[in-house]
Amino acid sequence: MNSELSERLAAARRMSGLSLQELSDRMGNAVSRQAIHQFEQGKAKPESDTLLLLAKALGVRLDYFYRDIAATVTLEKIEYRKKQKLTKAEETAIHEKAKDVLERYFELENLVDAQLIFESPLENVIIHTQNDIEDMAELIRQKWQLGMKPIPSVIEMLEEKGIKVLEIDASESFQGLCANANGSLVVVINQNDDDVRKRFTAIHELAHILLTFAENVDTERFCHRFAAALLFPRQSVIEVFSNKRKKIALAELLQVKAYYGISIQATLIRLRDLDIITDATYKGFMIWMTKVGYRKKEPGIYKGVEKAMRFSQLLYRAAIEEVISLSKAASLGNQTLTEFRRTLAGTNNIKA
Structure with missing residues (x-):
């Protein structure tokens, strides 16, 4: 065989x-x-x-x-964001799905000569405290010219910087990972998560990529804080909520979620971390959210879109400009030729 x-x-x-x-x-x-x-x-x-x-x-x-494999993909320096422990079979499945997409991604980039190299905006900085996290988040916003406004699309931002973002089908136990694959930086997120969680997870993984942590710090907690700080910068938090608050209205948190694309729970943690609300106020609000079922299914809508687009954009361009044949494009897109033709024509979602 x-x-x-x-x-x-x-x-x-x-x-x-x-x-x-x-x-x-x-x-x-x-x-x-x-x-x-x-x-x-x-x-x-x-x-x-x-x-x-x-x-x-x-x-x-x-x-x-x-399918011909142009190059074997190896995942190295893997860092996970997990809600709970993944089984060995789940980890293996996630790795294999990521490698399958990357095999096609690398081949497509080579065919159209469209490789991007990620360049870190930070020099070697060791993170010791949570104040360091705030400073780094503000520095990155400055270096990447993000201002203090909401980030329209976190995934698009990472793709433009040269980080490959993959969305894979996985159980709710998996939220995200980052890794080095054949010299490229990769962030993998769960396609089944909502856009607010995708935003937070993608930046959490960016923290693993960008930051070097001192020994004996809670790395996962620091990465969480970095994600919240980049999504909802300190200056903006103070402008919205002021320096000190005794109470917070749910309506305020819903507005922040809709505008900044950050969850209610992450915003509450942010307010506590910045000493805008006390720990008692934070705990009281979280107890209430648990009672009404908002911890499991949070209210509020974020209308932004978080979707990995670069691979499909390169694929459509290569096909329409005849850099590759339609059959090759269909193979790289993991579709039948008929499916790809419909996708390229934009008729897949048009009812007869």
């Missing part, structure tokens, strides 16, 4: 998060656990109808198994 085919089959199973037995069970045991193991080891070759069954069970297109 072709070694590339066996490796692709194994990678597809890891992406699905399935064990050998679970994959066999999903196929109604039409293919045994032992047979799948033989296929992955390259000791046997699946018949075409068996490969079709495997593709369907794994949720990949048949051409995934035969």
